[in-house]
Amino acid sequence: MEFKFCPQCGERLVPKLCGDDGNVPFCERCSRPFFPFSxxxxxxxxxxxxxxxxxxxxxxxxxxxxxxxxxxxxxxxxxxxxxxxxxxxxxxxxxxxxxxxxxxxxxxxxxxxxxxxxxxxxxxxxxxxxxxxxxxxxxxxxxxxxxxxxxxxxxxxxxxxxxx
Ligand SMILES: [Zn+2]
CATH class of the missing domain: 3.90.79.10 (Nucleoside Triphosphate Pyrophosphohydrolase)
Known part of the structure; x- marks a missing residue:
């Protein structure tokens, strides 16, 4: 599952570079990444x-x-x-x-x-x-x-x- 909106606050997520993982959906309001997962x-x-x-x-x-x-x-x-x-x-x-x-x-x-x-x-x-x-x-x-x-x-x- 890949997040497009923050599951905590509903804000649209933006791609952000997270080290080795490359671009990861990120919530700027909650200041945390939401990694895709199964x-x-x-x-x-x-x-x-x-x-x-x-x-x-x-x-x-x-x-x-x-x-x-x-x-x-x-x-x-x-x-x-x-x-x-x-x-x-x-x-x-x-x-x-x-x-x-x-x-x-x-x-x-x-x-x-x-x-x-x-x-x-x-x-x-x-x-x-x-x-x-x-x-x-x-x-x-x-x-x-x-x-x-x-x-x-x-x-x-x-x-x-x-x-x-
Ligand atoms: Zn959020």
């Missing part, structure tokens, strides 16, 4: 503690394919607590452990996706109104259901690759 999100691979099954969801407003739990990181929140919160909100599961895997850039939505693996106790999936359905799948089946080259599929691949 919204940070968490992508959560929800897997049973024994690593045998993953929980995938369907969200018609996002994709017709199965996807992983994901969401924006709230102001003041760490990615880890966002991951735990999203897993609870979207599928109603408690995260036993949460570990960072890798980050991905999602150009279509200008999102910086931080990939986490969330070990969860297998239980009944209770979905939020944001989620159409959620289901458990054996890992291999899940891999096939995720859209080819999607970030969710990459996260699963990177997670499994790191286990070898």
């Amino acid at each position: 919204y940070p999100c968490v992508l959560c691979l929800c897997i049973t503690e024994d690593g045998s099954e993953i929980a995938l969801i369907k969200q018609s407003y996002v994709s017709e394919h199965y996807v992983c739990v994901a969401g924006y990181i709230k102001q003041g929140e760490t990615p880890e607590s966002a991951a735990v919160r999203e897993v609870m909100e979207e599928i109603g599961l408690e995260t036993v452990s949460c570990r960072y895997v890798k980050s991905y850039y999602y150009e279509k939505r200008d999102n910086l996706m931080l990939g986490y693996v969330c070990k969860v106790k297998k239980g009944r999936l209770v979905t939020s109104c944001e989620v159409d359905s959620a289901e458990w799948f054996p890992v291999k089946k899940g891999q096939e259901l995720l859209r080819n080259s999607s970030i969710a599929q990459l996260l699963l691949k990177d997670y499994l690759g790191g286990m070898e």
Whole structure:
């Protein structure tokens, strides 16, 4: 996201040289630069503690394919607590452990996706109104259901690759 107006006072921003970054949108009233950035999100691979099954969801407003739990990181929140919160909100599961895997850039939505693996106790999936359905799948089946080259599929691949 690139700012054209100051998000604090609404003044039109002007380009200003900021060292190595070159010209950066700057608010002369607040006397501060507003660097362009991509919204940070968490992508959560929800897997049973024994690593045998993953929980995938369907969200018609996002994709017709199965996807992983994901969401924006709230102001003041760490990615880890966002991951735990999203897993609870979207599928109603408690995260036993949460570990960072890798980050991905999602150009279509200008999102910086931080990939986490969330070990969860297998239980009944209770979905939020944001989620159409959620289901458990054996890992291999899940891999096939995720859209080819999607970030969710990459996260699963990177997670499994790191286990070898
Ligand atoms: Zn300002």
